[in-house]
Amino acid sequence: MRVRVLGTAAGGGLPQWNCGCQSCCRAAELGVQLSQDCLAISGDGNSWYLVNASPDLRTQLLATPELRPPPGTRRTPVEGVLLTSAELDHTLGLLTLREAARLPIYATAAVHQALRQAFPITEVIGSYTAVQPQTVSDRQVLTAGLAAEIAVVGDKRPRYAGELRGTGWVVAYRFTGAGRSLVYAPCLPAWSDAFEQIIDGADVVLLDGTFFTEDELTHASGSDRPASSMGHLPIRAALPEIARHPRTRFLFTHLNNTNPLAHPDAPELADLRAAGAEIAAERQLLVLE
Amino acid sequence: MRVRVLGTAAGGGLPQWNCGCQSCCRAAELGVQLSQDCLAISGDGNSWYLVNASPDLRTQLLATPELRPPPGTRRTPVEGVLLTSAELDHTLGLLTLREAARLPIYATAAVHQALRQAFPITEVIGSYTAVQPQTVSDRQVLTAGLAAEIAVVGDKRPRYAGELRGTGWVVAYRFTGAGRSLVYAPCLPAWSDAFEQIIDGADVVLLDGTFFTEDELTHASGSDRPASSMGHLPIRAALPEIARHPRTRFLFTHLNNTNPLAHPDAPELADLRAAGAEIAAERQLLVLE
Numbered sequence: 001m002r003v004r005v006l007g008t009a010a011g012g013g014l015p016q017w018n019c020g021c022q023s024c025c026r027a028a029e030l031g032v033q034l035s036q037d038c039l040a041i042s043g044d045g046n047s048w049y050l051v052n053a054s055p056d057l058r059t060q061l062l063a064t065p066e067l068r069p070p071p072g073t074r075r076t077p078v079e080g081v082l083l084t085s086a087e088l089d090h091t092l093g094l095l096t097l098r099e100a101a102r103l104p105i106y107a108t109a110a111v112h113q114a115l116r117q118a119f120p121i122t123e124v125i126g127s128y129t130a131v132q133p134q135t136v137s138d139r140q141v142l143t144a145g146l147a148a149e150i151a152v153v154g155d156k157r158p159r160y161a162g163e164l165r166g167t168g169w170v171v172a173y174r175f176t177g178a179g180r181s182l183v184y185a186p187c188l189p190a191w192s193d194a195f196e197q198i199i200d201g202a203d204v205v206l207l208d209g210t211f212f213t214e215d216e217l218t219h220a221s222g223s224d225r226p227a228s229s230m231g232h233l234p235i236r237a238a239l240p241e242i243a244r245h246p247r248t249r250f251l252f253t254h255l256n257n258t259n260p261l262a263h264p265d266a267p268e269l270a271d272l273r274a275a276g277a278e279i280a281a282e283r284q285l286l287v288l289e
Numbered sequence: 290m291r292v293r294v295l296g297t298a299a300g301g302g303l304p305q306w307n308c309g310c311q312s313c314c315r316a317a318e319l320g321v322q323l324s325q326d327c328l329a330i331s332g333d334g335n336s337w338y339l340v341n342a343s344p345d346l347r348t349q350l351l352a353t354p355e356l357r358p359p360p361g362t363r364r365t366p367v368e369g370v371l372l373t374s375a376e377l378d379h380t381l382g383l384l385t386l387r388e389a390a391r392l393p394i395y396a397t398a399a400v401h402q403a404l405r406q407a408f409p410i411t412e413v414i415g416s417y418t419a420v421q422p423q424t425v426s427d428r429q430v431l432t433a434g435l436a437a438e439i440a441v442v443g444d445k446r447p448r449y450a451g452e453l454r455g456t457g458w459v460v461a462y463r464f465t466g467a468g469r470s471l472v473y474a475p476c477l478p479a480w481s482d483a484f485e486q487i488i489d490g491a492d493v494v495l496l497d498g499t500f501f502t503e504d505e506l507t508h509a510s511g512s513d514r515p516a517s518s519m520g521h522l523p524i525r526a527a528l529p530e531i532a533r534h535p536r537t538r539f540l541f542t543h544l545n546n547t548n549p550l551a552h553p554d555a556p557e558l559a560d561l562r563a564a565g566a567e568i569a570a571e572r573q574l575l576v577l578e
Contacts (some may be wrong), residue, residue, distance in 0.1 A: 012388060015351060016365075016366070016388065017347055017350040017351065017357075017385065017386075017388075018358055018363055018365040018386075018388050018389055019358065019363055019388075020357070020358040020359055020360045020362045020363060020364075021361075022360075022361075025360045025361075025475060028354075028357060029353070033348075033351065055344070055347065055384070056347065056348070056387060057306075058302060058306055058344065058345065059322075059345070059348060061306040062304060062317070062322065063304065065317075066321060067306075068304075068306075068309070068317060069307055069308065069309040070309055071309075071311075071314045072309050072310060072311075073309045074307055074308055075309075076306070076307040078307075088387070088413075092381065092384055093508075095307065095344070095377060095381055097307075099301060099306070099307050099308075100307055118413075119413045120408065120409075123449075124377075124407075124408050124449040127448045127449040127451070128448060128449075140494075152426070153348075159416045159417060160412075160416040161354070161411040190409075197564060220316065223569050232541065236412045237400075
């Protein structure tokens, strides 16, 4: 199993285009750019699935040689997309893929409903290519020895889909191939039983690192919205849980522009290192063999 | 008047993510990246308007220091967006702007209709910020001494909006400020009277350079679609028209991935130079004072 981290930031990326906070200004000065969270995963290194389709997908694909079509062809190695939610920062990149010959999209019934009714992305893409919506079941067989299981970890609907009902709005995926396993959970509101179960014995877990602390937005921008109200377990609250899984490698992703850990010289990284956890890096390759 | 070229490629950019044609492979090898066409324009260098909102808008804004908010603020210098069409490669970037405090969008009635009905982008953005739709009239007063006029240059509807009626689907803008003028026409199906009239006496014209020749796609990809059937006047057909306007500076933009002129060592550039025209460059600054 090979996994390429395509992007590691929360919605808006770092810097965020309209934000002059200290972290965004510093990133702009240093030329640091974190793109919005997205993953590519493959069982054999040839056929790849995207997990989420970020608005930055075009540049993320171009920065990843293994996702380019062979010269003289339009045979993209991208087999399909699995979605962890219907949030715009996880789905807008689907529109970039409209030139594909066909586009399988794996998601829960609730997420498909949002993309069909509240914001008809799949219908629009259907004017350009053959969209193949698949409702993810408990165990999804993909190509090249890869399989995926889901755990529902949250029920926060995207703001644009506030009228819709249903459950299964936010999921984590556990991918397995040749006896190894990786969990991807870029949005995790709480360390629930369902999450504990899906990460059990996993080799690698990439998880929600949106905020370092519960009150981070208050300090950064005067907002009164704590992390938990926005559907994100802060890193500091996740660290004690991680300590209970010493055989699993944990990497945080989906970092908000206010998160101090987005900068490699942050003193707060010492807490992370002490817990044996890491921050996922843009374009990082994970090889699980 | 200051004008920053944010992107110079047609839909898909160069390289295109799923295309292994000679031009895309060469661009990938050399690290050349052309982003999708978009412009920023200002009367005073402080308040800026975007013309079109490309899917690449996030990285385009980040690459343009004058469009960043001042440190410690969220006061974006972006005052609003003017659209030349409802095509996805001109409108998807609107979704990137949803974090703005407010978002004025200037477009024809037909384009607003597509963004409200066929693909409700403006409604979705309305869940995040205050969208202020403005129907562009013959003469639109903007801020800081800037004004805009439009000419309808085409009636090709986006594929996703094929069911909609109306006229005014593709327009060119003429911007004026302090006695200088610039025309932006990234899609131009023909050198019409309306176009001739709006460029009359203009200092600078940025125009449709999608294809160099009428049968370019046939050679590059075996497609049987000539440039004219896709709503684009090929550069070679525009050059004799340009020769009749020796006092105006012409720059081609919106280059397709198959266009040889996207590469700076193309022999075909000699024809362009002979006609006194240029290819617009990514991030190019035009100062009209």
